[in-house]
Amino acid sequence: ETGVTQTPRHLVMGMTNKKSLKCEQHLGHNAMYWYKQSAKKPLELMFVYSLEERVENNSVPSRFSPECPNSSHLFLHLHTLQPEDSALYLCASSPDRGFYYGYTFGSGTRLTVV
Amino acid sequence: KQEVTQIPAALSVPEGENLVLNCSFTDSAIYNLQWFRQDPGKGLTSLLLIQSSQREQTSGRLNASLDKSSGRSTLYIAASQPGDSATYLCAVRPQGAQKLVFGQGTRLTINP
Numbered sequence: 001e002t003g004v005t006q007t008p009r010h011l012v013m014g015m016t017n018k019k020s021l022k023c024e025q026h027l028g029h030n031a032m033y034w035y036k037q038s039a040k041k042p043l044e045l046m047f048v049y050s051l052e053e054r055v056e057n058n059s060v061p062s063r064f065s066p067e068c069p070n071s072s073h074l075f076l077h078l079h080t081l082q083p084e085d086s087a088l089y090l091c092a093s094s095p096d097r098g099f100y101y102g103y104t105f106g107s108g109t110r111l112t113v114v
Numbered sequence: 115k116q117e118v119t120q121i122p123a124a125l126s127v128p129e130g131e132n133l134v135l136n137c138s139f140t141d142s143a144i145y146n147l148q149w150f151r152q153d154p155g156k157g158l159t160s161l162l163l164i165q166s167s168q169r170e171q172t173s174g175r176l177n178a179s180l181d182k183s184s185g186r187s188t189l190y191i192a193a194s195q196p197g198d199s200a201t202y203l204c205a206v207r208p209q210g211a212q213k214l215v216f217g218q219g220t221r222l223t224i225n226p
Contacts, residue, residue: 107157
């Protein structure tokens with residue numbers, strides 16, 4: 001248990017469905033991140049939230065919509081996804097202003113779009 | 115743009131061997147470098163974090179070194195065990211950026 005919890009662990013959804021991924025951290029961190037891991041590609045940063053404010057959106061399609069209601073929770077809302085969006089979605093957190101701290105990752109949500 | 119490369123992409127060795135995994139990055143302006151382990155279908159577990167001012171970090175049988183000026187890091191695993199089988203990922207935190215840039219990983223298999 002890393003202190004960053006992601007639910008659900010697995011998700012299968014149709015292209016017309018709407019679903020949400022949830023991430024919760026119990027580390028007192030102020031920054032949270034969504035990363036996407038596709039087969040045979042490096043992890044790709046999707047979104048960064050610092051003190052509940054989105055500070056980076058890495059050219060992610062609008063069918064992915066993040067939400068950070070407080071510094072402990074992060075959501076990724078999904079709608080009208082494509083099969084190529086199937087991947088492992090990883091949430092991470094870090095202390096916000098401490099550039100010398102490492103990142104802590106959750107166990108991920110394996111998403112399959114059918 | 116910062117790019118991270120890990121060589122080799124895959125490595126298979128017999129149990130008990132000492133081994134070295136390599137990581138290189140193109141821009142030396144980093145805050146730190148972090149090594150992670152990932153088991154199949156699972157999340158990332160942090161192994162070692164090296165600050166830009168440090169040369170190495172050790173944890174048990176693991177030792178990571180950093181040569182920032184040449185853009186290189188190595189992860190040394192001593193007396194390898196089958197339980198060390200996993201994918202090892204290297205990531206740097208560029209200066210001025212609140213994100214990690216990852217390599218593609220080295221898939222390590224330790225044969226009993």
